[in-house]
Amino acid sequence: MNQSSGLVVESLKELSQVLVPKTQRGKLTLEKILNAAEVEFGEKGFHEGSITGIAYRAGIAQGTFYLYFKCKEDVLRELVLYINRTIRSLLSESVINIEDRLEAERVGLRTFLNYIQEHPHLYRILQESQFVDPEVHKAYYMSFAQGYQEALGVAVEKESIRKGQLESWSWAIMGMMHFIGQRYIVWGGTHSSEDTLDEVVDSIIDLLKNGLKK
Amino acid sequence: MNQSSGLVVESLKELSQVLVPKTQRGKLTLEKILNAAEVEFGEKGFHEGSITGIAYRAGIAQGTFYLYFKCKEDVLRELVLYINRTIRSLLSESVINIEDRLEAERVGLRTFLNYIQEHPHLYRILQESQFVDPEVHKAYYMSFAQGYQEALGVAVEKESIRKGQLESWSWAIMGMMHFIGQRYIVWGGTHSSEDTLDEVVDSIIDLLKNGLKK
Structure with missing residues (x-):
């Protein structure tokens, strides 16, 4: 860092x-x-x-x-800070020995999905904090995006991915991960195509790697 | 449809x-x-x-x-249904004459960002509905994702984009759009790189089109 x-x-x-x-x-x-x-x-x-x-x-x-x-708002804030520390350290540890950025994305996405599967309460609290304590909610994502952008920057230098506007890309990738978590973990249930979670992760990494272009 | x-x-x-x-x-x-x-x-x-x-x-x-x-919950629900109708019809109209799917994505993203810029209250209400009326919130995104998946399916048939697992791709793309809206419209402020919104949109469409691969 x-x-x-x-x-x-x-x-x-x-x-x-x-x-x-x-x-x-x-x-x-x-x-x-x-x-x-x-x-x-x-x-x-x-x-x-x-x-x-x-x-x-x-x-x-x-x-x-x-x-x-002093109040329950302060407890919520502490929980959001705790989630930030926990997810960031879990993600860092999970990809520490992975050189290829796209492989790191795959492992990171799986780690993130496992986390929200195991801690549905915490993930809900993180989302709800947006309406209780917008400052800490925004700080959570701003700090996350900054770490993400730096990781992408390192990958560009290593020529593991191509160059681009890394700030907006970081937000786009975080959004992908968030919605995949919302759809396949929080809402769960059967997938219309009966794909397993691993297949979903593979498909997302494939999209992230190669894009939509024919 | x-x-x-x-x-x-x-x-x-x-x-x-x-x-x-x-x-x-x-x-x-x-x-x-x-x-x-x-x-x-x-x-x-x-x-x-x-x-x-x-x-x-x-x-x-x-x-x-x-x-x-009967109660304020019912009003919130009605507003979410209203947002769904409005955004879907705005998006449909904005891309109706666009053959190329990636160009449609660009115009769609711009339309969506304009909408949440012009209707910050409605967008906040849509997000908060998750904690007030989870059923209508989920229905909102499920219906959106289904329409998205169908549009991608048409693009695959027209060979405008490549084949893939369109359900998870739909969710991933919706997530990208959501987080870009959150970062650059809802939170706004200066961008660290001082990119204009059009540059951000271009960069997202470039990511979506070509992916990260070098």
Whole structure:
């Protein structure tokens, strides 16, 4: 990662509103609260979800909640920052030894789809944050796009892909991944053509690699 | 449009919960309510928006509202169905005389971006419907994807584009369009590379046409 991406990650951290605990016990309680909020918001949605519900699921007194967060908006924000860290590190690890960018895209797409399959609550929370906390939602995607653009830049230098307007390409590719996740994981169900998920991924990478031109 | 797409459009209509007015005056009142709801939900969001606010903006008594809708959820649903009809018909009209599919994609993307630039409230409402009325949100995109897939199918037959798994390609392309709209219209602001919107559109169509392969 170059300096600019470091700055984005730094500014993402600065968005956090959590009162960071100093003791190990405090860290465990914070983790319990975040796990509980993931289920509470994921199942009920942000507006129906409540601090009472989060405290109950975490097995803590409601007063304890306020040692860490001022309001439920702050918990949502912390969850979005957590998803950003988690997905970025999962993606980085999954493609670390892959030289070819298009192969990295394939593995990255599969990793992303697995993540939202395993964490449907978190993915819903990330999407809903758009209407609760537009600032953190935008920061999530801006930071993601910047990392993506840098990765494409490296691939251009290595001549693994062709040159282009990498910023808009990054957004386009992220959009492809998002809608594929929405259609085949979040909505799931049978595909009209009964393709497996691997076939879907192959078809997307083929589109990304070769385009539509005959 | 072939028979299957007709069925989707039919089932979309069936989702409507509005009590359809029989008189011309009733139709005008309904239109006032929908226009008012567009502003109310668009400015305040669905949860903060209220029937009182809609009635006030529409210049009608609150009792009149209930002649057309049972609740604000039903208004949101009607707006999503309205957006679906409007965008689909705008897109169809804009590409009607264009033989080449990739040129149609360019014009379609530009039409779509213009639409969300001119109707930011409606686009926000469409996105927020995901958390208020998942059924109509999903139906919106399923019907859109089906129309898209059919259009790609026609292009394959005309040998305007190559063959592929058209269902997943449709979703991927819709995702590209959505994220480009989110980044360059909804979030707007300066682009890091100071590209104009036309340059962004060109770059996306180039990616879609030729892919990333060197």
